[in-house]
Amino acid sequence: MVEREITDYYTEFGESERLHTTATGRLELLRTQELIRSLIPPGPARILDVGGGPGTHARWLAEDGHTVHLVDPVPKHLAQAAAYAPCTTELGDARALTAADASFDVVLLLGPLYHLTARADRVAALVEAVRVARPGGLVAAAGISRYSLLQDYTVHAGLTPELLHGEVADVLRHGGYDGSRGFTVAHFHTGAELREEAGAAGLAGLRVHGIEGPGWAYLRAAERTAGAPLLDSPLLDGALATARLADHHPDVTDASAHLLVAGRTPGAGLRPAGSGSADQ
Helix, strand or coil: CCHHHHHHHHCCCCHHHCCCCHHHHHHHHHHHHHHHHHHHHCCEEEEECCCCCCHHHHHHHHHHCCCEEECCCHHHHHHHHHHHHEEEECCCCCCCCCCCCCCCCEEEECCCHHHHHCCHHHHHHHHHHHHHEEEEEEEEECCCCCCCCHHHHHCCCCCCCHHHHHHHHHHHHHCCCCCCCCCEEEECCCCCHHHHHHHCCEEEEEEEEECCCCCCHHHHHHHHHCCCCCCHHHHHHHHHHHHHCCCCHHHHHHHHCCCEEEEEEECCCCCCCCCCCCCC
């Protein structure tokens, strides 16, 4: 089962508001929507939203005409998702899904991987996603960028020598975060690492996207300076445009706060996961 400290964290934390109340959260939501929509095959799809939380993504996916089943280990999230999104819900663990083999067109893991601190567990979750996706189906998984902590502390003017050579340096070396300064225990990925783990699970046609692009930290700094959300600011529009452009330049992928790896399961209908346009 999922570690108690992680489920306890989300029982207390208001995840349902995270992507709606700040400009950086809205940037993450808009770009995730763009990328997923560009990757999903034409026509209504049967989607498994693993670690789907309070239904933030399940709602717009259902509104787009897809059938969504959401799995999450936090009972609070299931209650929120049932009230917020037209989807079915299930208490479960990404590493041991109850779904039948080849039963979904699309499997999303937009939350689980960074909460699984052991590589074996992350690969196990991806293997399960491959198992329940149909042949040639889409699997897309998100990770937190290895470099996001360094950027975040810098724009908060909180990067003291102690933090830089201790906590931040440790994350940069091996990706492990102990949750000592907010958030919870987590693993922060490089794009290459995320791609390697997806490949180890059997996915093909892999592409790694930077979700927010390199402008997210500047947007966060501006929001901190303003002391209020910048949801209607031209800075958000600029960051969104920058993220779209940066998606064509892999050298800056890891400058995003979050990464998205997408691939196809072996079998009929296999095509590169990045063959759709991300520039909607």
